[in-house]
Amino acid sequence: MDEFVDAVTSRFKSPYFGYALLAFFALNWRGIFLLTVTDASPQDRLAAFDSVTDIYTLLILPLLTGAAVAASSHWVRFVFGLIARKPLELIDNMHLETEHKKTIRQTELEQSRTELFALKEKELIDRAKRDVEVAEISDKSLKQKLSAEIESLRRERDELSKKTHEIQLSKEAHELLKAAASNKNGTIMKPQTINKRSIQAGGLIFGSESQRDFVKYEAALDELVNHDLVKDRGYKGEIYELTHSGWQFASAL
Template sequence: MKDIFDAIDSRIKSPVFGYFLLSMIAFNWKPIFFLIFDDGSVVDRITYFDEHTNFLTLFLYPIGSTFLYILCYPWIQYASIWISSKPTHLKITQNLKAEHNKILEQKRLEDSRNELNKSLEQGIIDQAKRDQKLTEEFKDDESREKVQSEINSMRAKTALKAKVSDFSLNDGHMKILLIMSEKNGISSAKELVNSSGFKYIKSQHLINQLLENDYLSIYNTNYGGGDFQYKLTDKAMKEIVESGLAD
């Protein structure tokens, strides 16, 4: 007997049976509602139920909808999984593309760096060859040292020009030049730092850059109290006029 009840219990718990039961209620909800909740006699309720239900609504339609559910549910589940997996797939693809582009960019930068190093190494080799040739051609120490000194001076000037050409004035530099312009082109170091509105380290850094790139020059080293004066160069005056800072 226990086996029979267990078998019945497993059938009842089956999702197919549950869907069949839901289908039958859906097709016959009005007669079932009347049968359970109407205030009339039991005979009247049963009679109403019999009149408004039949084999089709009680068995055939629910069984048909259950079979349809059995056939369609796996496909609906598959479609649901496929749709939900698309965003994940797109995200993974996007991450892979980003990683691929990152690797390509790193390779490009590495190739550029290798090319630059190769060019620098070749320049060092060529310079060493020229120095060796100079040593071989000029046997006299004095002549060789003179020529080497001239070459070193030329190289230093070339390096300085390259450094200067890479320099460009920013807003901080222009503010320093404007202050100098308002002070008729000459200002003490302390006045210039105090008037800049920047902290001391930044002000001094900007001033040093202007000195290195020939926008300022040291005018008076004995101004008083251990202070000294800066002066605008012709290059700075030209920049101030062309930029419209001096009316």
């Protein structure tokens, strides 16, 4: 008996009979409703059920519907798979591009760190060589004076290097600072015109492509002002000049 029940259960769990059963309830819900809620004798309820059902809705159509849905379900899944494949590929490509850019950025940072350590090592070697050269000077007063001047320059260099690493500037701020330092006047201009807005430094023009591009470099100029690297020399916020700190910072870049 248990084997019979299991066999019947497994049959009804198959996709074909499941779809047929759903089709049966969908086609005969009126008759099932009348059969269950009508307050009458069993004969009257059966008569009400028979009045809205027939052999087609009870057997033929559910079996045909189940067969059609079961046969087409794989094709439906295939079509939806084709539709979803393109966006899924785009999403995968987007993740790959993000990882690729992240890897490139990490490589650039590691390379910059390696170059920085190499420069520091070279600077230490150069300092040691200068110390040897100073030690070979026979004139004691000249040696002491030269040693004091070199030590003063080294302290200034170390303080500037420390300050350079403490101040974190954006890429656009670095561009403006370098461009301004390339000119002996060290000026940055932000002319106020109605038609076109831009920022000019060292013979270069920044932020002229669009309003979004302009406000990006305008924010970079505000960075330089906040860090006391440039100072407003005009009355309308149109002319800026590098400060002493700005010149030192630019020379350390």
